[in-house]
Amino acid sequence: MENYNQTLTDFILLGLFPPTKFGLFLFILIVLIFLMALIGNLSMILLIFLDTHLHTPMYFLLSQLSLIDLNYISTIVPKMASDFLRRNKTISFIGCGTQSFFFMTFAGAEALLLTSMAYDRYIAVCFPLHYLIRMSKRVCVLMITGSWIIGSINACAHTVYILHIPYCRSRAINHFFCDVPALVTLACTDTWVYEGTVFLSTTIFLVFPFIGISCSYGRVLLAVYRMKSAEGRKKAYLTCSTHLTVVTFYYAPFVYTNLHPRSLRSPTEDKVLAVFYTILTPMLNPVIYSLRNKEVMGALTRVSQRLCSVKM
Numbered sequence: 001m002e003n004y005n006q007t008l009t010d011f012i013l014l015g016l017f018p019p020t021k022f023g024l025f026l027f028i029l030i031v032l033i034f035l036m037a038l039i040g041n042l043s044m045i046l047l048i049f050l051d052t053h054l055h056t057p058m059y060f061l062l063s064q065l066s067l068i069d070l071n072y073i074s075t076i077v078p079k080m081a082s083d084f085l086r087r088n089k090t091i092s093f094i095g096c097g098t099q100s101f102f103f104m105t106f107a108g109a110e111a112l113l114l115t116s117m118a119y120d121r122y123i124a125v126c127f128p129l130h131y132l133i134r135m136s137k138r139v140c141v142l143m144i145t146g147s148w149i150i151g152s153i154n155a156c157a158h159t160v161y162i163l164h165i166p167y168c169r170s171r172a173i174n175h176f177f178c179d180v181p182a183l184v185t186l187a188c189t190d191t192w193v194y195e196g197t198v199f200l201s202t203t204i205f206l207v208f209p210f211i212g213i214s215c216s217y218g219r220v221l222l223a224v225y226r227m228k229s230a231e232g233r234k235k236a237y238l239t240c241s242t243h244l245t246v247v248t249f250y251y252a253p254f255v256y257t258n259l260h261p262r263s264l265r266s267p268t269e270d271k272v273l274a275v276f277y278t279i280l281t282p283m284l285n286p287v288i289y290s291l292r293n294k295e296v297m298g299a300l301t302r303v304s305q306r307l308c309s310v311k312m
Helices: 022-052 057-085 093-126 128-136 138-163 179-182 194-225 232-258 269-290 296-312
Strands: 010-013 091-092
Touching: 010 057, 010 093, 022 057, 022 296, 057 093, 057 138, 057 269, 091 093, 093 128, 093 179, 093 194, 093 232, 128 269, 138 179, 138 194, 138 269, 179 194, 179 269, 194 232, 232 269, 269 296
Parallel strands: none
Antiparallel strands: 010 091
16 A cells, blocks of 8 residues: 655545455445435436426425435446556545545435425324325425535535645545545544544434434324225335435445444444445435335326327
């Protein structure tokens, strides 16, 4: 591993793909997943925009989730793929800070948006008569705006810190993107205070929302069992199980990586877990929400028929 002194401004991203045939296989697989994520999330956004039956708070929030996922995965994979193809793993100091800022902004916004989606389902099932009041268009806009603003403020605070600490060890980041925990290991100053703020930030953005989501869906499932309509129970159960799948897939590896002591983790373990919440989740979200949702599939059929009739 090369060593870099403090006068150099570039970092080295060691990446995810080993220089072997297996590394080439992983590269092709990640690129395919990236393309699936782009197509899936763009399709979800367009579908919700084009079909008036999906102009409801639930799908408005879902379209924002797709928008975040679209930007989220685009912050990571193109740079990683470019590094592999060009055999150039350097990233500038400012470029690293920029990537880190956008990654944390989208990550924080997604965590808060998933909480808003859980609240939406809680109100829809437990207080259906009050749904249009509690989940008005204004409330949805406030939820979405708040998610973006709070996520960007949190990201800005962390980015300012990592851009101002001295780096006097190797400039090689043992990761495939500029992740804050990986950057902190390269600092030549004591970072225990900052690591405490990372713990606090993770608790606020991940642990508390996850607990809130779990509790809200516990209430929802209890209300579902009391429903008289079998069709209503089935629909509510599918919605809850779908959302819980997404939430667990996103939150669990993120929480483990940020709250597990650094001394008990390996860089390889961090990279594998990061693949789940940076690459796989943005690809799975549109798949899970569409294939298990009759309203989305119905909207897809209507939009397809409309487009076919226009062409004819």
